[in-house]
Amino acid sequence: MSDGIGLAVSAVIFALRPHRESGEQVLHLPLVRRLRAPFDDHWALPGGWVDEAESLADAAARTLEATTSLRPAYLEQLYAFGEVERSPDARVVSVVYWALVRSEEVARTRVGQNVRWFAADDLPTLAFDHNRIVDYALWRLRSKVEYAPVAQSFLGETFTLAELRGVYEAILQRPLDPANFRRQMAASDEVEPTGEFTTTGRHRPAQLFRSKAAPTAPSPWRAS
Amino acid sequence: MSDGIGLAVSAVIFALRPHRESGEQVLHLPLVRRLRAPFDDHWALPGGWVDEAESLADAAARTLEATTSLRPAYLEQLYAFGEVERSPDARVVSVVYWALVRSEEVARTRVGQNVRWFAADDLPTLAFDHNRIVDYALWRLRSKVEYAPVAQSFLGETFTLAELRGVYEAILQRPLDPANFRRQMAASDEVEPTGEFTTTGRHRPAQLFRSKAAPTAPSPWRAS
């Protein structure tokens, strides 16, 4: 039986936060500062060892909450990274998950000395192979948002189409036509109108929508 | 550090072989008969433990060749299965790969007493959670063939468009219009004409094509 191989989980956690200067919504992710070798003082993805009594998805959710006190609205396995030289000295296989959290949740993050949010497109040099992992997670998010209803997970129970469009635009980094976006959402079965309307705003009230069908796709089986 | 968790690899190996009766090309995969508990005498996916000195992809390729003496034309990670109760008695995390092999290769498979090819759509009850794994691999293959150039991996260096179309039809289990298929292939950058033509066949000779660009996509990094 295999031995001497450490089995870990890590998480790439995406949330939308306003950019420091421009104020526009931008993808961010929380990183943890390492306090020991290897890569002492480098920033790294939140993670930890897999316990014998928990599934991989549970381990990811646990370690995610432990380091950031966040609970994800969406959690999916990204990839198992198992190159021999990923970690100096030790042999570690990391099963990496990616997660989306609501903006409301983010507000109550425990922002300790050693946990910080970074703009996803402007990261420092991370520990291990974590830069590549983030790149891959970003690619996956941007691909998946085009064919699966994941963007909703950034928002609350109900939302306007403008808010949802804002999420898409932040992820894809390009403007979308409001008229066409509306029709595409109507055509897809992703959202349904609630009948409620917003009252705020110095303009015509917008209808509120909610997510409709649970995420589709024969993914192996629903994570946590 | 994690301990007491076995780390294994398994492989879902697809090849096209003529159906026993109809003679049509059908997706097949090789299974291995288990010779000990648990699931003694059940059929299972080829697999084995990960060695400390090899990457996950290498482990998959090694175990794949060890049990079937096949070398894949395509190899990609499918998923890491890590539920607690996957295996009775022991805790095992399996990183599963899926592979495509050329029909020529298949001819020289070592078909021992304990290795047998099964039609992918007509499997017995397998050991562990292997039926679900195969279902997921099938879904992945059928999805991926629609947007990525993987079908070529079932064929040799050169092939006619009719042969390639046959591969698509076998995977997708529906007929494709030859005229439209030709144009779609021409539009995509997947294949290019060689200038050579077939001579066999009691009909107009067909031009031979070859695969063009290597598989695309920011997959994490190229496996083996």
Added chain:
DNA sequence: GCAAAAGTGTTAGACTTACACCCATGT
């Protein structure tokens, strides 16, 4: 010539994109 598969042309419909324009609200 005839059958069979290779390969080309053509058209109807679906979907995408761009953008003009009207609607309902706060100030």
Added chain:
DNA sequence: ACATGGGTGTAAGTCTAACACTTTTGC
């Protein structure tokens, strides 16, 4: 009134599916 974003209409362009038709071989 008018600025602002919500929401509808519409037409051009692109992509897809279906199928008629011509080409080139073996028998």
